[in-house]
Amino acid sequence: MKNESGVGFIRLGITGLSLAFLLAGCATRPDMGDTAAIAAYEEANDPIEPLNRYFFELNNFLDIVILRPSAEIYDGVLPSIAKDGIRNFLDNLRSPVILANDLLQGEWDRAGTTTSRFGINTTAGVLGLGDPATGWGYQRHGEDFGQTLGVYGVSEGPYFFAPLLGPAPPRDLAGFGVDMFFDPLTYIFWDDGYTVPVTRFVVNGIDLRARNLDTLDEIERTSIDYYAAIRSLYRQSRVDEIQNGVTDVDALPDISNINFSSEN
Amino acid sequence: MIRNFLKLTTFLRHTKIFMCTAVLSAITLTTPAWAARDEVAEAFVDSLASQAIEILGREDFAPADREAAFRVLFTGNMDVKRIGIFALGQYARTPTAEEKAAYLTLVEDFIVKVYASRLSDYTDQNFVILNSQPKGSKNQEVIVSSQIEFETGRDPVPVEWWLLKSDDGLKVFDVKVLGIWMAQEQRSSFISVIRNNNGNFGALLGHIEAQIGEATQEIESKLTDAEEPTTTDDS
Numbered sequence: 001m002k003n004e005s006g007v008g009f010i011r012l013g014i015t016g017l018s019l020a021f022l023l024a025g026c027a028t029r030p031d032m033g034d035t036a037a038i039a040a041y042e043e044a045n046d047p048i049e050p051l052n053r054y055f056f057e058l059n060n061f062l063d064i065v066i067l068r069p070s071a072e073i074y075d076g077v078l079p080s081i082a083k084d085g086i087r088n089f090l091d092n093l094r095s096p097v098i099l100a101n102d103l104l105q106g107e108w109d110r111a112g113t114t115t116s117r118f119g120i121n122t123t124a125g126v127l128g129l130g131d132p133a134t135g136w137g138y139q140r141h142g143e144d145f146g147q148t149l150g151v152y153g154v155s156e157g158p159y160f161f162a163p164l165l166g167p168a169p170p171r172d173l174a175g176f177g178v179d180m181f182f183d184p185l186t187y188i189f190w191d192d193g194y195t196v197p198v199t200r201f202v203v204n205g206i207d208l209r210a211r212n213l214d215t216l217d218e219i220e221r222t223s224i225d226y227y228a229a230i231r232s233l234y235r236q237s238r239v240d241e242i243q244n245g246v247t248d249v250d251a252l253p254d255i256s257n258i259n260f261s262s263e264n
Numbered sequence: 265m266i267r268n269f270l271k272l273t274t275f276l277r278h279t280k281i282f283m284c285t286a287v288l289s290a291i292t293l294t295t296p297a298w299a300a301r302d303e304v305a306e307a308f309v310d311s312l313a314s315q316a317i318e319i320l321g322r323e324d325f326a327p328a329d330r331e332a333a334f335r336v337l338f339t340g341n342m343d344v345k346r347i348g349i350f351a352l353g354q355y356a357r358t359p360t361a362e363e364k365a366a367y368l369t370l371v372e373d374f375i376v377k378v379y380a381s382r383l384s385d386y387t388d389q390n391f392v393i394l395n396s397q398p399k400g401s402k403n404q405e406v407i408v409s410s411q412i413e414f415e416t417g418r419d420p421v422p423v424e425w426w427l428l429k430s431d432d433g434l435k436v437f438d439v440k441v442l443g444i445w446m447a448q449e450q451r452s453s454f455i456s457v458i459r460n461n462n463g464n465f466g467a468l469l470g471h472i473e474a475q476i477g478e479a480t481q482e483i484e485s486k487l488t489d490a491e492e493p494t495t496t497d498d499s
Contacts, residue, residue, distance in 0.1 A: 030459075036354040040459040043353060044452075139419075214385075221482040222378045224471040225453040225460075232452030233444055240443030247424055247440065249399040249407055255437055256404055256428070258349045260356050260364060 045158050046231065052161040056227050059163060063209075071209035083207065085129040090204050091140060092121050092128025093185065100182040101143035105151045110244075113138050142241065145182070146175025150242035159231055167234040302396045305406040308434045309425045312341050313391050313410065320380065320487070321387030327487035334383075335376045343428055343435040344372045350437075351451040355458045359465045367465075370472045375450070377479040382441065384486045386412050386421065404429045405437075 030037035046052060074083070095118040102111035117140065120133040134140060149171050150156070157170035168176065180186050189196040223229035239251075319325075319333045348371040349356050359367060390413040399405040406427045411420040424440040438447040454468060461467035 034463065036358060037459055037463055039354040040455045044456065044459075218381060218482060221478045222381055222475070223449075223453050224374075224468075224475045225456045228453045228456035229449055232449045236445060236448060237443045245422060245443065247407060247409070249397060252399065252426070253350075254400065255346060255350055256400060256402060258346050258356075260349060260359075 047158050053227055055161045055163050067209050070206050074206050075210040088131045089128045096184050097179045097182045098143045101148045104148045144175050145178040146172035147242050302406045305408050305427050306393045306396050309408045310393050317387055320384045327484050331380055334380050338376050343437050347447050350447055351454045353455045363465050374472050374476050381483045
């Protein structure tokens with residue numbers, strides 16, 4: 001019964017989304033004669049920009065009325081030792097997903113680090129509340145299936161800003177779904193309704209928001225188009241994560257001959 | 265581990281191969297890394313970053329004076345014109361001569377403020393150069409990697425510097441902090457504003473002007489409470 005209502009809910013969501021796509025329509029493709037506008041349109045790779053901007057505004061509204069106030073209370077009320085404990089616990093829960101993706105990418109050293117971290121932090125770190133592993137030379141790193149696809153050359157696809165989730169272009173949205181299958185919690189609480197995964201999603205969201213209160217304010221105040229800035233930040237940080245923080249100098253644009261009349 | 269290593273070295277010493285392999289591997293393993301590093305570029309970045317951190321962290325200066333001192337340092341060492349044109353993409357061909365001049369003035373002011381605001385989060389920290397590598401076939405560009413380290417045990421912040429060699433020395437084109445190249449972020453916003461205003465270049469100028477006001481407030485609030493920890497919200 002529960003599963004049926006779950007399927008119904010997903011189906012409703014999909015129908016709603018497709019309707020929204022149809023109604024909001026796509027960004028108008030610029031005139032063929034306007035080469036600068038065509039280049040800009042293609043560089044943005046954001047064919048449903050009006051709809052994305054609508055969801056972006058919706059998320060900003062939810063942020064102002066719910067998320068930000070909760071994050072401020074969380075940030076102000078809890079001592080930092082408690083916040084760190086929560087962050088460590090959530091990070092540790094994610095270890096199986098990180099490990100699965102380390103292995104799929106053939107990153108054996110990083111897979112070893114993830115395994116050691118999980119072992120150390122679950123035992124010496126008391127169920128993952130502490131993070132002694134970092135002090136012992138096992139630094140945390142993240143991985144997800146979107147990155148694994150990226151490593152194998154799957155491109156990100158057109159930009160999509162999902163309500164609640166935030167930036168989720170096709171590759172990363174698919175990765176998000178696959179990661180749920182790698183997550184033991186999905187199976188442990190399969191028949192238990194949504195309490196555990198939803199709680200985790202919400203606490204994770206509040207904690208991340210609390211940790212970025214200043215950063216996001218700063219980006220908003222120093223961007224002439226907040227939506228486009230977030231789109232660029234998301235894409236750039238994904239590229240950086242896929243390359244595990246190592247800059248690929250050959251992938252950077254050529255800037256040696258830039259002037260006002262060039263096609264840069 | 266150490267015992268095994270000792271056993272191995274004793275064994276190798278007896279076979280006389282040890283010295284040869286050690287010398288050979290030292291040559292083959294380390295020479296390429298040394299050859300690729302650019303000490304001049306690394307020294308340039310080290311000096312520039314130390315000066316920037318020092319200026320933004322000076323508590324005996326009023327915030328406006330700190331920003332003014334930072335502006336002098338910044339405009340002397342950044343290729344602001346190149347950043348400005350890069351941020352326009354193909355719209356670089358559309359402005360009139362007056363618009364170009366107005367744009368370059370505004371963009372300099374804006375970029376100085378963005379950098380001052382973001383860098384003031386990292387005053388009083390330890391700055392370390394890690395590596396450098398050439399970029400491009402003309403041997404005119406260098407990427408210098410560095411990181412900012414914190415005494416609190418917080419994860420270090422990786423920073424990369426994209427430098428260009430020209431007749432009047434090295435200039436910074438872009439800085440990558442925590443995985444984000446700043447000029448690419450600006451380009452995304454600038455192009456988006458022009459396109460969403462049907463190619464009207466004047467709209468971009470208006471937006472930058474408005475945002476300079478916001479950024480000024482941001483820097484003032486940051487430099488004023490720079491001594492306080494930045495974990496709480498400042499609005």
